[in-house]
Amino acid sequence: MRSRFRGRHGEPPGGIATYAAEDLHAEIAYIAYYFHWPLSELLDMEHVYRRAYLRQIRNIHQQVDGRG
Template sequence: MTYATNRLHAEIAYVAYHFHWGLDEILDMEHRDRLEYVRQIADLNNRINGGR
């Protein structure tokens, strides 16, 4: 099974933007770990912006 390139780029951009991590550092993560960071960032953003 392959992972959509545009989705991978979106995850990388999201994590890099919020945590200022480099491309190699983000790509070295396991997929499930990167998705967990994406989820955590989204949760933080929702709380900051009045959600939940």
């Protein structure tokens, strides 16, 4: 049975979900600025770990600013 649902160009829905390139670049730039890690390591990092480091940077800022 054929699906009635179609994607943007008429193909069936599904596939790999991607992360917006602009968001990825912003996260990488933010972490690189604070931790000075090489780009290759940041690009290879799993999304969940990258988000964890972003939270840690935010927590550090809150503690320094007296909000944490």
